[in-house]
Amino acid sequence: xxxxxxxxxxxxxxxxxxxxxxxxxxxxxxxxxxxxxxxxxxxxxxxxxxxxxxxxxxxxxxxxxxxxxxxxxxxxxxxxxxxxxxxxxxxxxxxxxxxxxxxxxxxxxxxxxxxxxxxxxxxxxxxxxxxxxxxxxxxxxxxxxxxxxxxxxxxxxxxxxxxxxxxxxxxxxxxxxxxxxxxxxxxxxxxxxxxxxxxxxxxxxxxxxxxxxxxxxxxxxxxxxxxxxxxxxxxxxxxxxxxxxxxxxxxxxxxxxxxxxxxxxxxxxxxxxxxxxxxxxxxxxxxxxxxxxxxxxxxxxxxxxxxxxxxxxxxxxxxxxxxxxxxxxxxxxxxxxxxxxxxxxxxxxxxxxxxxxxxxxxxx
Amino acid sequence: xxxxxxxxxxxxxxxxxxxxxxxxxxxxxxxxxxxxxxxxxxxxxxxxxxxxxxxxxxxxxxxxxxxxxxxxxxxxxxxxxxxxxxxxxxxxxxxxxxxxxxxxxxxxxxxxxxxxxxxxxxxxxxxxxxxxxxxxxxxxxxxxxxxxxxxxxxxxxxxxxxxxxxxxxxxxxxxxxxxxxxxxxxxxxxxxxxxxxxxxxxxxxxxxxxxxxxxxxxxxxxxxxxxxxxxxxxxxxxxxxxxxxxxxxxxxxxxxxxxxxxxxxxxxxxxxxxxxxxxxxxxxxxxxxxxxxxxxxxxxxxxxxxxxxxxxxxxxxxxxxxx
Numbered sequence: 013x014x015x016x017x018x019x020x021x022x023x024x025x026x027x028x029x030x031x032x033x034x035x036x037x038x039x040x041x042x043x044x045x046x047x048x049x050x051x052x053x054x055x056x057x058x059x060x061x062x063x064x065x066x067x068x069x070x071x072x073x074x075x076x077x078x079x080x081x082x083x084x085x086x087x088x089x090x091x092x093x094x095x096x097x098x099x100x101x102x103x104x105x106x107x108x109x110x111x112x113x114x115x116x117x118x119x120x121x122x123x124x125x126x127x128x129x130x131x132x133x134x135x136x137x138x139x140x141x142x143x144x145x146x147x148x149x150x151x152x153x154x155x156x157x158x159x160x161x162x163x164x165x166x167x168x169x170x171x172x173x174x175x176x177x178x179x180x181x182x183x184x185x186x187x188x189x190x191x192x193x194x195x196x197x198x199x200x201x202x203x204x205x206x207x208x209x210x211x212x213x214x215x216x217x218x219x220x221x222x223x224x225x226x227x228x229x230x231x232x233x234x235x236x237x238x239x240x241x242x243x244x245x246x247x248x249x250x251x252x253x254x255x256x257x258x259x260x261x262x263x264x265x266x267x268x269x270x271x272x273x274x275x276x277x278x279x280x281x282x283x284x285x286x287x288x289x290x291x292x293x294x295x296x297x298x299x300x301x302x303x304x305x306x307x308x309x310x311x312x313x314x315x316x317x318x319x320x321x322x323x324x325x326x327x328x329x330x331x332x333x334x335x336x337x338x339x340x341x342x343x344x345x346x347x348x349x350x351x352x353x354x355x356x357x358x359x360x361x362x363x364x365x366x367x368x369x370x371x372x373x374x375x376x
Numbered sequence: 377x378x379x380x381x382x383x384x385x386x387x388x389x390x391x392x393x394x395x396x397x398x399x400x401x402x403x404x405x406x407x408x409x410x411x412x413x414x415x416x417x418x419x420x421x422x423x424x425x426x427x428x429x430x431x432x433x434x435x436x437x438x439x440x441x442x443x444x445x446x447x448x449x450x451x452x453x454x455x456x457x458x459x460x461x462x463x464x465x466x467x468x469x470x471x472x473x474x475x476x477x478x479x480x481x482x483x484x485x486x487x488x489x490x491x492x493x494x495x496x497x498x499x500x501x502x503x504x505x506x507x508x509x510x511x512x513x514x515x516x517x518x519x520x521x522x523x524x525x526x527x528x529x530x531x532x533x534x535x536x537x538x539x540x541x542x543x544x545x546x547x548x549x550x551x552x553x554x555x556x557x558x559x560x561x562x563x564x565x566x567x568x569x570x571x572x573x574x575x576x577x578x579x580x581x582x583x584x585x586x587x588x589x590x591x592x593x594x595x596x597x598x599x600x601x602x603x604x605x606x607x608x609x610x611x612x613x614x615x616x617x618x619x620x621x622x623x624x625x626x627x628x629x630x631x632x633x634x635x636x637x638x639x640x641x642x643x644x645x646x647x648x649x650x651x652x653x654x655x656x657x658x659x660x661x662x663x664x665x666x667x668x669x670x671x672x673x674x675x676x677x678x679x680x681x682x683x684x685x686x687x688x689x690x691x692x693x694x695x696x697x698x699x
Contacts, residue, residue: 068603073503093609101606108604113597116616117696118623128605163695179605 021079036243049230052240067096105180111172122160147178170201305351308362380699456666476651478556480636487575495586514580526646634682638675
C-alpha cells in the first residue's frame with residue numbers, strides 16, 4: 013500500500029466571480045521514502061493540492077473539497093480539525109517558498125522551532141531547545157548553539173530556508189511537502205538546499221513532494237514527476253522518462269522552454285504560447301488545446317483521461333493525440349525542429365483546431 | 377539608541393520653539409480683543425489701560441516680547457504670568473494637569489479594554505453576526521460627536537438629572553486639589569461617565585483598526601507556517617497573529633494619549649472637569665496669551681514626547697527595528 017494516495021481530489025473555491033476549480037480531479041500516490049516532483053505553471057493547482065493534503069485549505073471559508081487523501085489508509089479529508097492539527101508538523105510537514113515571510117519576524121528562530129517540537133511532544137522547553145539546536149546543526153547551520161537565539165532577519169536567505177527545513181523535520185515526519193522551496197533563493201543557495209533535501213530524504217527516509225515550476229529543481233530531487241495543468245495531472249512518469257521520452261505537448265513545451273547545457277549553442281528556446289487558462293471557465297475538451305500547436309478540432313470537445321502509455325504502465329499521460337504521433341512529434345522536436353515544422357513533418361490526422369497555435373503563426 | 381534619543385530630544389526643543397513662535401505670531405497677526413482692555417475691567421480710563429499695557433509688556437515690539445518670553449521659558453522654565461489674574465501659568469498648568477492626566481489615562485485604559493477584545497472577536501468571527509453588530513456599533517460611536525455623546529450620557533445616566541441615575545454627573549469633579557492620583561476612591565466615581573464618553577469613539581476606532589490589522593496578519597505566510605506546525609488555532613491567533621496585529625496599536629495609542637494629555641477639550645467642557653483643555657478654552661476666550669502659549673506648548677510637548685516613547689518602545693516590540 014502506498015503511504016500517500018490522493019484519489020480524484022477536487023478543490024474548488026467559491027468566489028464572487030464564480031467557482032475557481034483550482035484542483036479538478038487529481039490522483040497520485042507516493043511510496044515511503046520516495047520523492048515526487050509536481051511541476052506546473054502558477055495557477056496549475058500544484059500548491060493548492062498540497063496545501064489540501066496538509067489540511068491548510070480547510071481554513072478557507074469558501075472552499076469545497078472532494079475526493080480522498082489517504083495517508084497510510086486513513087482519509088485525511090474525513091479527519092476532524094483536531095486530528096489534522098495533530099498530523100500537521102508531526103507526520104506531514106511543509107516548507108514554503110519565501111522563508112523570510114514564512115518565519116514570524118518577532119520571534120527567535122530557536123523559539124519557533126521549540127514551538128514546533130512542543131506542539132506535538134510533551135517535552136520541557138530545555139529538551140525542545142536541545143532538539144532545535146540538534147536540528148539546526150543537522151541542516152547545516154554553523155554554530156547552532158549561538159544561532160538558535162537569532163531572529164529570522166539576522167539569517168541569510170539560505171539559512172532561513174535551512175531553519176524552515178529544520179523546523180519541518182523536527183518531529184520526524186513521514187512526508188515533507190516542499191512548495192517552491194528554492195524559488196526565492198540565489199542559484200548557488202538553491203543547489204545547497206536541494207542537496208540538503210536530498211541528503212535528509214535518504215538519511216531520515218522521509219517522502220518528499222516537491223512542488224515547483226522549475227524542471228531543473230525536480231531533476232535534482234525527485235524520483236517521479238507529475239506535470240499539472242489547469243488543476244489536473246497531464247503526465248506522470250519517473251524522472252528519466254519525463255526527460256527522455258515525454259508524451260504530453262505541455263511537457264514538451266516545458267522542456268523546450270528551458271535552456272540546456274548539453275544542447276547545441278544556437279538552440280532556440282521555444283516558449284509555450286498563450287497564457288495559463290482561467291480556472292473559473294476552463295477551456296472545453298482538453299484544457300491545453302488553446303495553447304497546443306498540435307490540437308485537432310475534436311480536442312475542443314473530448315476530455316482526455318490520464319491513462320498509461322501503451323506498454324508502459326508507469327507512464328501515464330492525458331493527451332488525445334495517438335501515441336505513435338506523439339512519439340514522432342517528440343523525436344522531431346528533440347532534433348531541434350520548431351512545433352510548426354514538426355507538425356508538417358509528422359502529419360497529424362484530423363483537422364487542425366481553429367483559433368489555436370495549430371492554425372496561427374507561432375513566432376512572436 | 378542613546379544617540380538617537382538625544383537627537384530626538386534636540387529636535388523636540390527646536391520644534392517647541394517653532395510652535396511657540398507660531399502661536400505667538402498667530403496671536404499677533406490675528407488680534408482678538410486687546411488683553412489690556414479685557415484686564416482693565418468695565419469702562420476703564422485710558423490711563424489705566426496704558427498702565428496695564430506697560431505692566432504686561434504689551435507696549436514693547438513683538439520681537440522683544442517674544443524674546444523675553446523665550447528667555448524666561450528656556451532659562452527659568454517660566455511660562456510667564458496670566459494676563460488675567462497675574463497667576464503663574466506654570467502653576468495653573470501644573471494644578472490642572474492631574475485632572476487631564478486622570479481623564480486621559482483612565483479613558484485610554486477603558487478604550488483598550490473595550491476596543492481590543494471587540495477587535496479580536498470581530499476578526500475571528502469575520503462576517504458573522506457578532507462582527508456585523510460590533511462594526512455597526514463602532515461606526516455609530518465613531519460618528520457620534522463627543523459633546524453630543526456627553527450630553528446624552530448625562531441625560532441618561534447621571535445622578536440627579538439622568539433617566540437612570542447611576543453615575544456621577546457633570547461638575548462633580550472635586551475642586552479641592554484632590555485628583556485621581558492622590559485620592560483615587562473619591563475621584564474615580566466622578567470620572568466614570570467622562571471615561572466612557574471619551575473612550576467610546578476611541579474604542580470603536582481601535583476595534584476597527586485591530587480587526588483590520590488582524591485580518592491582514594492572518595493571511596501572512598508566517599500564519600500559514602504556524603498552522604503547518606500543527607499549533608492549536610488559539611495559539612495561532614493569539615501568539616502569532618495578535619502579536620503582530622497589536623503592535624501598530626502602540627503607535628496610535630501614543631499619538632492619542634499625547635493629544636489628550638494636552639487637554640481633552642470637549643470632554644472636559646461637557647463634564648466641567650478642571651483640566652488643561654478647559655484652561656485652554658478659557659484663556660482663548662480671554663485673549664490670555666501667556667496661558668494660551670503655555671497650554672499649546674504643553675500639548676505639543678506631550679505629543680512629541682509620547683511619539684518619542686512610542687519609537688523607543690518599538691525597538692523592544694519589533695526586533696527588526698534598530699536605531
